[in-house]
Amino acid sequence: MSTPDIMLEIKDLYVNYGGICAVQGVNLSIQRGSIVTLVGANGAGKSSIIRSIAGLNRQVTGDILFSRKQGDKPESILGLKPENMVRRGISLSPEGRRILPHLTVRENLLLGAYSRNDRAGIQRDMERVYELFPRLEERSWQKGGTLSGGEQQMLAVGRALMGQPDLIMLDEPSLGLAPLLVKEIFAIIERIHQTGVTVLLVEQNAYAALNVADYAYILEVGRIALEGTGKELLANPQVRAAYLGG
Amino acid sequence: MSLEMFFQHFFNALTLGSLYALIAIGYTMVYGVLRLINFAHGDILMVGAYFVFFGTFAFGWPWGVSAIAAVCGASLLGVLVERVAYRPLREAPRISALISAIAVSFFIESLAVVVFTGQPRPVLQPDWLISEWQWGRVHILKLTAFVPVMTAVLVAALLYILYRTKPGLAMRAISKDIETTRLMGVRVDNIIAFTFAVGSALAAASGIMWALRYPQVHPYMGIMPGLKAFVAAVVGGIGSVQGAVIGGVILGFVEIMSIAFFPELSGYRDAFAFIILVLVLVFKPTGLLGENLKEKI
Ligand SMILES: Nc1ncnc2c1ncn2[C@@H]1O[C@H](COP(=O)(O)OP(=O)(O)O)[C@@H](O)[C@H]1O
């Protein structure tokens, strides 16, 4: 197909927090089947954007269009409740993991599948998640709060996968992880992508993110400062100076 | 004290403790999902007891049918209270919902006085419940065994819901992180309504058994049991169902046994619960099974 197949399109997005304008006129689109990354310093507005897509922010203007499967007509999802997003094929692994500490690993995963009723499918996806993260299987009866940071991150990603998303959004999955774990998480993101899931990745770790991304946006104080393919931005001197340590 | 007397007190305490426990569960569950003390909870108990009174007296239904109808009616009332008085205030400061809760409590009590009159009404006790078992010199009122057994069954059913069903999973998740729970696709409003339905059903069950034990109903009958059950929930650690059960049983035993051993204190019967409350708040503010919460009530 010659025309780009857009899964998600953000048009002129503004996000307000009682006077503070965290996102100011952002336009962004995500091609179906790609990995798109949103890179920026702390406080740039990355989470605000991703949370707006998930329906978690109230004071949002502009538009967000989404088409779940190839050929679906894009529909506005702005203003929908967060509980409906997962039913439409959008899952979010939130910043800070937000594992439910008092529920077991297995229960956390089942919660991720809450919107579904296909027992066999849920079981199959649970096995897939355990295959992706064998350490979760070993700890499936352990409480979420007893996991290490890396394991919690894996659980957060696994839980998002349990919703059977077509678009998975990951908010800073590498935050606070040891370098080896960061590598592991990025390898997993690529594996998830290979199964046909479109990925929106928010990161402060620009180098790793740009390396896996098909397309990237650089966000500075609520505005898109630069965009391009991952390779282009990795080679861009401005980006190198500001985000990749020269 | 003779062994026979002790057994009787023991079963009385277990009965009273069970009744407190069933009510306390409702406080703790609602607190878990909304961080709200539902002051109208005791009044739901009263309404449940009235429904059973009307079922048996006015309509002449059998006890079991009346009890089930009363539990369902009280459940609906609980859901209605949440819908009308708490949901619109979900985003408002916590204190607004609390004030609304107190208002609902007064409203239900006053309405009951208007509709049912303030006159206490006698409740028909089925014969088989007020007959006794006898072993040697020990007499046990069947009712005092029935209430704990019924309570155990209801608590088991509740634990099944909480730990083996999807809505139960959602309830447990909401109590820790409502936003993430929504993100997972849980329709939080429905789960909160369901929580009120379950809590109110248990309160009504308690109210019905209360009316069997102390056989009358009146519009203010829910206040004292409600207050003590609230104390039980705090003693057990508010937010914890297991804590509510333990707190309820402890309160029942302290109340009955202290009077049994020190009959001269019987005038202070209602004070024991509050003495325990003060002790727990001083020495273990989160209650016996409570976790550290950022905010206290
Ligand atoms: N709930 C909120 N209330 C008020 N201000 C907020 C809130 N969330 C984020 N902000 C502000 O919005 C800006 C963007 O935040 P955020 O989207 O979290 O950035 P990032 O994810 O890129 O670190 C920051 O200045 C932050 O302080």
Ligand SMILES: [Mg+2]
């Ligand atoms: Mg962020």
